[in-house]
Amino acid sequence: MLNIYKAKPKTSLLGKTLTFQIDSADYEVQGIGQYQQKIAFVSGALPGERVQAKILEDKPGFIKATTIKVLQPSVLRVTAPCHYAAICGGCQLQHLDIQAQRDLKQQGIDQLIRHQTGLSALPWQAMLVDDDHGYRRRARIGIWYDKKQRRVSVGFRQSGDKQIVAIADCMVLSPLLAPIFTELNKVIPQLKDPAAVTHAEVLQAGEQAFITLRHTKPLTVEEQQLFIAAWPEAVWLGEAEPSVIHYWQPAVQPHYYLAEQNLRLEFATDAFIQINAELNQKMVTQALNWLNINANDVVLDLYAGIGNFTLALAQQAKTVYGIEGVSKMVQQLATNAQLNGLSNVVAFQADLHLAWPKTSWNKPIYSKVLLDPARAGAVGAVEQITKLKPQHILYVSCNSATFARDAKHLLQTGYRLEKICGVDMFAHTSHLELMALFSRL
Numbered sequence: 001m002l003n004i005y006k007a008k009p010k011t012s013l014l015g016k017t018l019t020f021q022i023d024s025a026d027y028e029v030q031g032i033g034q035y036q037q038k039i040a041f042v043s044g045a046l047p048g049e050r051v052q053a054k055i056l057e058d059k060p061g062f063i064k065a066t067t068i069k070v071l072q073p074s075v076l077r078v079t080a081p082c083h084y085a086a087i088c089g090g091c092q093l094q095h096l097d098i099q100a101q102r103d104l105k106q107q108g109i110d111q112l113i114r115h116q117t118g119l120s121a122l123p124w125q126a127m128l129v130d131d132d133h134g135y136r137r138r139a140r141i142g143i144w145y146d147k148k149q150r151r152v153s154v155g156f157r158q159s160g161d162k163q164i165v166a167i168a169d170c171m172v173l174s175p176l177l178a179p180i181f182t183e184l185n186k187v188i189p190q191l192k193d194p195a196a197v198t199h200a201e202v203l204q205a206g207e208q209a210f211i212t213l214r215h216t217k218p219l220t221v222e223e224q225q226l227f228i229a230a231w232p233e234a235v236w237l238g239e240a241e242p243s244v245i246h247y248w249q250p251a252v253q254p255h256y257y258l259a260e261q262n263l264r265l266e267f268a269t270d271a272f273i274q275i276n277a278e279l280n281q282k283m284v285t286q287a288l289n290w291l292n293i294n295a296n297d298v299v300l301d302l303y304a305g306i307g308n309f310t311l312a313l314a315q316q317a318k319t320v321y322g323i324e325g326v327s328k329m330v331q332q333l334a335t336n337a338q339l340n341g342l343s344n345v346v347a348f349q350a351d352l353h354l355a356w357p358k359t360s361w362n363k364p365i366y367s368k369v370l371l372d373p374a375r376a377g378a379v380g381a382v383e384q385i386t387k388l389k390p391q392h393i394l395y396v397s398c399n400s401a402t403f404a405r406d407a408k409h410l411l412q413t414g415y416r417l418e419k420i421c422g423v424d425m426f427a428h429t430s431h432l433e434l435m436a437l438f439s440r441l
């Protein structure tokens with residue numbers, strides 16, 4: 001008789017609660033432990049701790065879990081300063097004091113970069129830091145209307161979940177934007193269809209609050225007036241379809257200042273700007289210092305946005321080419337250069353992750369390059385940068401993993417890492433911005 005062997009289906013660990021001994025932490029300060037043969041990444045757990053954690057993902061090589069109970073705490077563990085920390089997904093590191101957060105983030109990133117690049121030590125410089133409260137000048141606030149209970153929830157997404165956690169205040173949001181929670185809670189239930197508004201983008205530009213409400217059904221002028229009357233100091237806008245934004249009041253131009261450079265930058269409410277104004281200022285000034293820009297420099301600023309670095313570089317360089325993927329932002333960059341009296345800025349649109357066009361800006365004419373890509377890093381771009389053979393490359397990164405990958409390429413193609421520093425742009429979260437200066441050997 002033929003015996004057919006059938007492998008027993010493995011039972012998934014998903015949703016189970018297990019106990020983990022945490023040995024170390026990764027670059028996002030998630031605890032690392034082990035379960036049988038699998039490596040376990042446990043959010044909310046610290047090295048040296050024993051925790052109970054719920055399994056969120058069960059993959060062949062690893063599992064991901066979230067701490068639900070700390071059985072044996074680390075000496076570094078503190079009580080979170082925000083009363084929503086345990087349920088809100090916005091900040092992941094409030095169980096550490098701010099200095100320990102910064103130390104552990106840098107240690108984890110140091111390990112990641114050394115592992116990827118093979119460097120034995122990194123030339124770390126002092127981290128750029130500022131106030132860890134009230135620093136966010138932009139945020140997306142979730143809105144959920146429960147039709148059965150006729151109740152609105154305004155807040156952030158729960159950690160590891162899609163549910164909105166209703167909150168009344170946020171420790172890291174700029175105080176100017178604080179009224180958003182009360183006012184939305186007041187007005188949304190008065191709408192004909194309260195479920196029509198799904199989220200609010202809040203923005204502080206200078207001393208002005210801008211609120212863009214995303215709504216899936218039209219809102220009447222009377223309904224728009226309810227929001228304006230509730231918080232008249234704010235400027236209200238509606239987004240009926242993605243990226244189709246209308247002012248409900250006379251338009252006001254959002255802008256911010258780089259006071260140290262005496263620059264004024266204008267932007268559209270949906271354009272990218274750096275989240276933390278104080279640290280952005282420090283970052284721009286440090287970029288000028290590290291690159292040591294002089295009047296002979298021809299500089300290439302990649303992923304230039306609305307010209308945050310471009311204009312400051314142009315004040316000291318001969319010429320700056322700013323390249324950006326979004327056409328509207330390229331136009332804004334050119335306008336900002338004009339508004340600030342800078343005639344040595346040239347702005348181009350290009351998708352930097354595709355093959356670069358054979359054009360005036362893609363030539364080996366640069367002494368210095370600054371790049372500030374989004375989280376995906378400079379995939380496809382970093383190879384093309386090195387072909388231009390600039391003397392110095394300043395890489396500003398918001399994702400250490402993609403930075404480590406790109407840094408490896410730079411080191412393999414004739415560059416050395418001169419300086420690196422963290423920028424604690426998103427205090428209390430697992431993210432750390434990086435600035436790294438590479439020079440040609």
Ligand SMILES: C[S@@+](CC[C@H](N)C(=O)[O-])C[C@H]1O[C@@H](n2cnc3c(N)ncnc32)[C@H](O)[C@@H]1O
Pocket residue numbers: 272273274302303304305306307308309323324325326329350351352353354372373374398
């Ligand atoms: C982190 S932001 C930096 C913007 C600017 N340097 C600043 O400091 O405000 C990254 C910028 O890269 C742009 N970008 C993203 N992917 C791109 C691509 N494939 N090609 C060109 N630009 C891209 C985004 O539109 C965004 O403006």
